[in-house]
Amino acid sequence: MSTTLQPVSVEELAAAVRSAPRVIATGAGTKPRLSAVSADIVRVSTAKLAGITEYEPSEFTFTALAGTPVREIRAALGERGQYLPFDPVLADAGSTLGGTVAAGINGPGRWRYGGLRDFILGVRFVDGYGRLLRLGGKVVKNAAGFDVPKLLVGSAGRLGALAEITFKVFPRPSAWRTLRLPAADEAAKARLLAELGRGRWELDAVESVVGEPIVFTRLGAPEAAIDALAKEITERFGGAILGEDEAAAWWRDAAEFRWTHLGGAWAKFPLTPSDGPAFAAWVAAQPGARARIGAAGNVGYVSWPGAAAPAECPWRGVLLRGNGPLWPGPRRDSAVAGAVKAALDPAGRFPGLED
């Protein structure tokens, strides 16, 4: 049984990192593979490092401690008519802001304005020397210094322990509509995704379930404009507008990954829309595997019924739950990745990039 520390301040977080030769920061454990490393490691939980430290709606920015539950942030922003447009995932399951950054995964809304990497502005983090560092900025625009906040997105705690994060936010559209569009097969679906991506409508999300002849898309716009846009899309592609409850349930299911097998392996794979048919065929060949394609064909998520991820994956991705390599698929090695890891964590206090 490994030791777990629970720092209550950012200074204590730094001390916790310094206290052991091998450590990893953990959040709520909603993406458990990221922190599933050898048992002799000290786990530094951010559970008590929670709370929004600054929120200035007129600046379109907020700063929160790494352990802050995403759902708390969503509620605070919502009260002021704002949101994180990339739809942080697993909020209802308890995900933390720090874990969301470390995982680098986005919800369906990432389609419109970009992903987490496009909204992160600054970080305070503890490096492998155990020093608390602040890089990036707290304003919506900043070009001073290297963009270390972006580097930490998707870094799975291998380069440092996040203490506090600053994000840009946007005003939330006043009205939403969800459309269900037909697509005869995976090839037709890939074409539809590309066409939706090029259209004039500024869609908020474009998602599909692999193996089902349907594409779901969401519009976010002013109330006065939204019905005209929704009508044009359904007239052009067929399909229907979902009722409010049905739509809310569908998007919650998507952002919470409730469609995945409980306890089964679950991974993310960056894709391009033209990968769609091959990706669907690969999923179909694996008994019991379920998959969704999001961001208009730019990402695939796969859930397997068993805990073991397949030994071979044709795409490079990240395993979020289950057993298998952290980064399934073809390797892409670079000497500089190791050198940057050594620059931030010379003694290998955090797990290796490939652990």
Add this chain to the structure above:
Amino acid sequence: MTRPKPNPALRRLAAVVPAGRILDGPAQLAAYESDALTAFQTRPLAIVVPETQEEVVAVVRFCHAEGLPFVARGSGTSLSGGSLPVAGGIVIALNRLNRIRRIDLDQRIAVVEPGVINSAVTAAVQAHGLHYAPDPSSQPICTIGGNVAFNAGGAHCLKYGMTSNHVLGLKAVLATGEVVEFGGASREQAGPDWTGLFVGNEGLFGVALEITLQLLPRAECFHTVLAGYATLEQAGDAVAAIVASGLLPGAIEIMEKLALEAATAAVHAEYPPGCEAVLIVELEGPREVVAADRARLDALLAASGPVEVRPARDAAERMAIWKGRKSAFSAVGRLSPDFIVQDGVVPRRRLGEALRLINGWSREMGVRCANVFHAGDGNLHPLILYDGREPGALQRAEELAGRILRMCVEMGGSITGEHGVGVEKRDYLPDMFAAEEIACLKRIRAAFDPKGIANPGKMFPEKGAPALAHAGLHPLEKAGVISRE
């Protein structure tokens, strides 16, 4: 006239690139002495003009082996001295690597070489209803490679972000000679965001060889409004009201009186008379959305006490508004032989206070200052005017610039929103970051460039100032070919 003996390193360099790629004549070197920050000038050893990615790799590997410093350069439009040459080093001019290698309309990406001009990307795809969003004012001349190195911004950053938000992947030769590929054609990624780290490296990591850019559908409809105000505070209050309303305009810009006069003189821009400040707001999107947002914006502006509100009635009027705004910087050249452009950022709610302080210092020090800024994201662009022939004038201008930068940091902002640190602001980096943080950045730099040969002297404070000389406009600027943001 006898030419000096070629440097031995240059003789060896000549062996790794085809003939004619090395320029080292006095007139050729002089042309590369400065970038758009003309106050700094350094003569390099030579200019190399590679024509292929392989040639760039060979040159960088040569530099690594020899320990020869190099500065990669696009069109030299850096406002922070980012492409200032290094004495005893070479400049790698990337302008001939200007091929758009691939356009994928379904995936909405363009794969380009670093010497491709920013606006050429949009020109190549606009027939398909797409565009490349980042729009620095120098976009008719600046290159994507330079945009990537300095994470260039523009007038539409509030909604669309900066260059880094539009670079999906890249191939680069690092200062070690290693060729890497980061990211790819997907908008999503797995693992640490190496692409995000590379963008904005200020040339300290290596040279981007091929860049995958995200293209966006061009907005169907624009609504661009120019509103004149009797006071700057009123213009600032209007910005606050727009932001608080929940609208998300594509751009919110303010120009102060001195900048208005300059734009009027330079490009015959017309502004409502009797205004201390002009606000430019642009809405964009599907026509139904713009129509809905426009009604709200019009009501907000009407209630903000403007002298006059002028909506652009057609595309030509919209272009005229932007021409006035984007030419403001070079136009200021008509008011003063020399000027420094700053690009500090303050929290948006403190814009009014920041401008009052700047204008107070400007009066107190007798240094004229024209303010143009991206009000939507708190990014100031004070143009500090001086006459370099006047003793002490440059020093006074620099002192005002320094006060402004420190004010930005004290207010919780940044010393640079989009121009980068470069040579110009390197001594201010410690105002923004603690010694341990700068040490961390330096260690990262050393991971990419252990010998410190890639664009040395930029970003990090160093002992010994680079050659500082007063100078007027860049020759291209005088000719109206380039402009500053």
